[in-house]
Amino acid sequence: MPTTDAAAFRYEALAEFITGLIRRGTLPPGTRVPSLREISRQRRTSVTTALQAYRLLEDRGLIEARPQSGFYVAQTPHAIAAPAKTRPPARPTEVAVPAVMLKLLEHASDPKLVPLGCAIPSPQLLASGGLDRCLARAARVHGVKHNIYTPPRGDLSLRREIARRALRVGHALGPDDLLVTCGCTEALSLALRAVARPGDTVAVESPTYFGLLQVLQAQGLKALELPTDAQSGVDLAALDAACRVHTVSACVLASSFHNPLGCTMGEAKKLQVLALLAKHRVPLIEDDIYGDIGFGTERPRPFAALVPRGQTIYCSSFSKTLAPGYRVGWVAADERFMPRLIEAKVASTLCGPVLPQLALASFLASGGYDHHLRRMRRVFQDTLHRMVVAIDQSFPPGTKVSQPAGGFVLWLELPKPVDTRRLFVQALEQGICFAPGVVFSASGRYERCLRLSGGYGWSPRLDKGVRALGRLAATLG
Amino acid sequence: MPTTDAAAFRYEALAEFITGLIRRGTLPPGTRVPSLREISRQRRTSVTTALQAYRLLEDRGLIEARPQSGFYVAQTPHAIAAPAKTRPPARPTEVAVPAVMLKLLEHASDPKLVPLGCAIPSPQLLASGGLDRCLARAARVHGVKHNIYTPPRGDLSLRREIARRALRVGHALGPDDLLVTCGCTEALSLALRAVARPGDTVAVESPTYFGLLQVLQAQGLKALELPTDAQSGVDLAALDAACRVHTVSACVLASSFHNPLGCTMGEAKKLQVLALLAKHRVPLIEDDIYGDIGFGTERPRPFAALVPRGQTIYCSSFSKTLAPGYRVGWVAADERFMPRLIEAKVASTLCGPVLPQLALASFLASGGYDHHLRRMRRVFQDTLHRMVVAIDQSFPPGTKVSQPAGGFVLWLELPKPVDTRRLFVQALEQGICFAPGVVFSASGRYERCLRLSGGYGWSPRLDKGVRALGRLAATLG
Numbered sequence: 001m002p003t004t005d006a007a008a009f010r011y012e013a014l015a016e017f018i019t020g021l022i023r024r025g026t027l028p029p030g031t032r033v034p035s036l037r038e039i040s041r042q043r044r045t046s047v048t049t050a051l052q053a054y055r056l057l058e059d060r061g062l063i064e065a066r067p068q069s070g071f072y073v074a075q076t077p078h079a080i081a082a083p084a085k086t087r088p089p090a091r092p093t094e095v096a097v098p099a100v101m102l103k104l105l106e107h108a109s110d111p112k113l114v115p116l117g118c119a120i121p122s123p124q125l126l127a128s129g130g131l132d133r134c135l136a137r138a139a140r141v142h143g144v145k146h147n148i149y150t151p152p153r154g155d156l157s158l159r160r161e162i163a164r165r166a167l168r169v170g171h172a173l174g175p176d177d178l179l180v181t182c183g184c185t186e187a188l189s190l191a192l193r194a195v196a197r198p199g200d201t202v203a204v205e206s207p208t209y210f211g212l213l214q215v216l217q218a219q220g221l222k223a224l225e226l227p228t229d230a231q232s233g234v235d236l237a238a239l240d241a242a243c244r245v246h247t248v249s250a251c252v253l254a255s256s257f258h259n260p261l262g263c264t265m266g267e268a269k270k271l272q273v274l275a276l277l278a279k280h281r282v283p284l285i286e287d288d289i290y291g292d293i294g295f296g297t298e299r300p301r302p303f304a305a306l307v308p309r310g311q312t313i314y315c316s317s318f319s320k321t322l323a324p325g326y327r328v329g330w331v332a333a334d335e336r337f338m339p340r341l342i343e344a345k346v347a348s349t350l351c352g353p354v355l356p357q358l359a360l361a362s363f364l365a366s367g368g369y370d371h372h373l374r375r376m377r378r379v380f381q382d383t384l385h386r387m388v389v390a391i392d393q394s395f396p397p398g399t400k401v402s403q404p405a406g407g408f409v410l411w412l413e414l415p416k417p418v419d420t421r422r423l424f425v426q427a428l429e430q431g432i433c434f435a436p437g438v439v440f441s442a443s444g445r446y447e448r449c450l451r452l453s454g455g456y457g458w459s460p461r462l463d464k465g466v467r468a469l470g471r472l473a474a475t476l477g
Numbered sequence: 478m479p480t481t482d483a484a485a486f487r488y489e490a491l492a493e494f495i496t497g498l499i500r501r502g503t504l505p506p507g508t509r510v511p512s513l514r515e516i517s518r519q520r521r522t523s524v525t526t527a528l529q530a531y532r533l534l535e536d537r538g539l540i541e542a543r544p545q546s547g548f549y550v551a552q553t554p555h556a557i558a559a560p561a562k563t564r565p566p567a568r569p570t571e572v573a574v575p576a577v578m579l580k581l582l583e584h585a586s587d588p589k590l591v592p593l594g595c596a597i598p599s600p601q602l603l604a605s606g607g608l609d610r611c612l613a614r615a616a617r618v619h620g621v622k623h624n625i626y627t628p629p630r631g632d633l634s635l636r637r638e639i640a641r642r643a644l645r646v647g648h649a650l651g652p653d654d655l656l657v658t659c660g661c662t663e664a665l666s667l668a669l670r671a672v673a674r675p676g677d678t679v680a681v682e683s684p685t686y687f688g689l690l691q692v693l694q695a696q697g698l699k700a701l702e703l704p705t706d707a708q709s710g711v712d713l714a715a716l717d718a719a720c721r722v723h724t725v726s727a728c729v730l731a732s733s734f735h736n737p738l739g740c741t742m743g744e745a746k747k748l749q750v751l752a753l754l755a756k757h758r759v760p761l762i763e764d765d766i767y768g769d770i771g772f773g774t775e776r777p778r779p780f781a782a783l784v785p786r787g788q789t790i791y792c793s794s795f796s797k798t799l800a801p802g803y804r805v806g807w808v809a810a811d812e813r814f815m816p817r818l819i820e821a822k823v824a825s826t827l828c829g830p831v832l833p834q835l836a837l838a839s840f841l842a843s844g845g846y847d848h849h850l851r852r853m854r855r856v857f858q859d860t861l862h863r864m865v866v867a868i869d870q871s872f873p874p875g876t877k878v879s880q881p882a883g884g885f886v887l888w889l890e891l892p893k894p895v896d897t898r899r900l901f902v903q904a905l906e907q908g909i910c911f912a913p914g915v916v917f918s919a920s921g922r923y924e925r926c927l928r929l930s931g932g933y934g935w936s937p938r939l940d941k942g943v944r945a946l947g948r949l950a951a952t953l954g
């Protein structure tokens with residue numbers, strides 16, 4: 001059942017209250033936060049509301065649960081401030097992917113470089129051994145028999161497994177509400193084709209995932225970049241204004257742990273977003289690719305799970321958590337969008353390869369995925385924490401950095417107006433790759449920003465790379 | 478080296494001369510054709526020219542080589558005439574895929590139906606065992622290490638193997654001229670995106686592969702359907718007129734063994750097509766998906782192999798010959814088109830799965846593919862021959878049927894103006910699937926035509942299905 005608006009406001013208000021105590025130093029890192037019982041008595045709320053508030057704070061990385069002991073303020077070095085809310089232009093922009101993008105794509109997976117550029121986990125962390133064994137078995141057992149086209153939606157056994165997992169976060173799906181894609185890129189591409197035509201305007205977070213910008217550009221769509229906060233996500237008033245002033249065909253938002261900003265909206269805000277978009281009859285396309293790698297105790301629920309039969313097309317994939325090499329993603333939507341999604345799929349790739357889908361289905365059914373996810377989350381939480389420490393100690397004073405509660409990327413804003421494209425070129429010479437800020441904007445913004453990926457996990461080499469980059473950044477300007 | 482125009486005309490003229498002798502009954506089925514030495518003396522040409530002419534006749538299925546014995550008129554029952562050259566409207570048409578298409582896609586792979594509808598070989602004929610073993614090995618040996626995104630062009634080892642095979646037909650390609658796709662559908666889709674924008678007009682054979690029509694529709698492209706002959710392919714004068722009268726952004730043609738018509742152009746005609754398109758600066762997109770399953774001694778050369786650095790984008794895949802379930806195709810083009818192809822690929826699917834590509838590369842390197850192809854060609858030649866006999870004996874008198882020299886589909890034209898959509902519904906009730914003619918046209922033509930696939934190889938069940946369909950067709954109208 002979706003949380004009601006009023007209840008949501010209560011727990012978000014409580015979360016804000018605790019956040020204030022942490023920010024002002026009333027509750028310094030490592031101290032115990034009032035127990036659920038104490039805080040609910042003090043603030044005159046129910047224990048349920050207090051628990052929801054604490055889970056949101058956990059999701060945001062501000063507090064940590066310690067078994068048998070309660071909640072504690074996280075050790076993250078809050079000396080570093082989060083980046084300010086972005087202020088992109090309030091008009092649709094023709095998407096022009098900057099030239100530096102090609103250079104980034106060329107270098108992002110070069111093993112000779114310190115891998116801060118590429119937002120996929122290292123093959124070692126992904127540890128696909130179990131999945132690969134499922135593939136080998138599928139090829140031996142089912143190869144000849146399954147050497148056929150699947151239906152356009154994809155293999156039924158995989159769709160069943162995906163639907164089962166979705167149910168855990170309250171996202172009720174049948175196999176026919178799902179269409180298997182070639183990664184999240186195809187999912188986003190099909191979703192946009194289903195709701196927008198060339199020349200249309202699509203509202204997006206700013207900054208946003210550069211792959212989305214490439215899809216918009218290829219489809220001749222304009223981007224309307226929305227002001228977005230590294231903590232709380234997209235600006236509601238700006239979204240409302242955008243939908244009032246412009247004809248917006250779709251809005252694309254991250255479900256949680258936004259790439260590159262790291263923001264996650266609480267459920268109350270998600271409901272507000274949904275209500276606002278419903279008012280303007282703008283379909284939402286949500287990208288939940290990082291949803292499974294949150295550091296909190298509970299996985300954030302996607303938009304689609306909050307309002308059944310809302311105008312939401314859900315996109316995700318296994319590329320960030322398990323198998324970028326398998327290229328299996330999916331899109332979920334009901335019968336209002338599915339025929340157009342199928343039409344777009346048939347005209348794009350017809351259907352995906354069978355055996356990787358069978359392998360994923362049997363790997364998911366085996367239960368190995370959850371164990372793997374728990375391990376990944378610990379690694380990434382630790383990695384980002386150590387990276388923030390290294391940034392704090394090496395980047396110029398005044399550098400701002402996001403503190404996401406999931407995923408594995410950090411967004412940095414340098415204090416002086418420098419061009420991180422220059423930093424990018426100099427860093428490459430020193431054997432370090434990262435993603436300069438401009439690639440995340442349709443309108444050439446974020447010159448002084450950069451994204452660092454912790455996808456390869458912490459290592460002395462990564463640490464050295466972050467520190468060298470920080471020293472280099474200090475010499476710029 | 479490309480054949481010069483004059484030489485090409487000489488051998489095609491000789492081929493026409495022999496065709497006339499066969500058609501008029503001077504050389505009845507089963508008789509020996511004059512030897513190369515005899516005919517070259519009689520017609521005052523070189524033995525090379527005579528050999529080229531005989532190979533073309535072989536490609537067209539009119540004569541057969543018997544080892545140590547010479548050339549003989551093929552036994553195909555020439556009592557059945559080929560369909561007349563088609564006469565589609567000479568204007569661009571908005572593509573509207575007919576409703577019956579969905580029904581066809583739904584039923585085409587239903588194992589309970591006699592499989593005359595689906596143009597893929599049966600899994601048993603495809604015999605992917607060797608390839609599946611390569612996949613199992615790749616997963617075991619390379620799984621974890623290769624759990625990464627490939628470059629947008631795809632795995633290098635596979636591109637090398639594809640380039641090696643292309644060289645055999647004189648198509649000189651480097652690995653960087655190739656981009657691996659998710660089947661031929663993605664290849665055609667990317668090729669069209671690289672050269673055409675929504676609203677543009679694309680010239681196509683008529684009838685044409687319905688998957689191409691779906692791609693055109695999805696991309697908002699108009700189809701200009703060209704008159705096409707079941708033997709000699711597209712009408713040159715009509716192509717010329719189309720390019721003169723309309724702004725044509727691309728022309729899409731089959732390299733050989735056209736689906737559904739079965740036509741294959743000789744090299745002289747291919748050169749004329751290329752010259753004509755070059756004159757009008759219209760890029761050619763060629764679909765060579767059936768090229769490896771010709772019944773003649775020599776594989777027909779694709780357009781791209783005839784004129785180096787022509788304005789040709791080459792598309793193909795392994796889906797008709799080896800592994801529809803693997804969804805691996807490719808597009809070949811030089812540096813004039815490649816950047817746009819890569820851009821479209823990145824925005825469509827980013828890249829394809831790694832392990833199926835590695836498996837295909839090692840299967841191709843092992844040499845097993847050629848042996849497999851030889852077997853497939855024999856099976857399909859035999860199947861189509863038997864199907865034509867069954868059609869001759871069961872369909873209403875006056876039914877015309879194509880006689881392709883490769884591939885595994887037949888195109889039938891019924892003598893009376895009936896609607897094969899009705900026949901389709903009735904046939905489904907009798908447990909038989911086929912493809913009604915209208916799905917192969919953007920302008921709703923070919924109501925009295927149908928396509929039968931021999932992809933499952935001949936069997937008593939298939940034979941019974943063809944004959945039952947013939948009797949049913951005789952009752953219509």
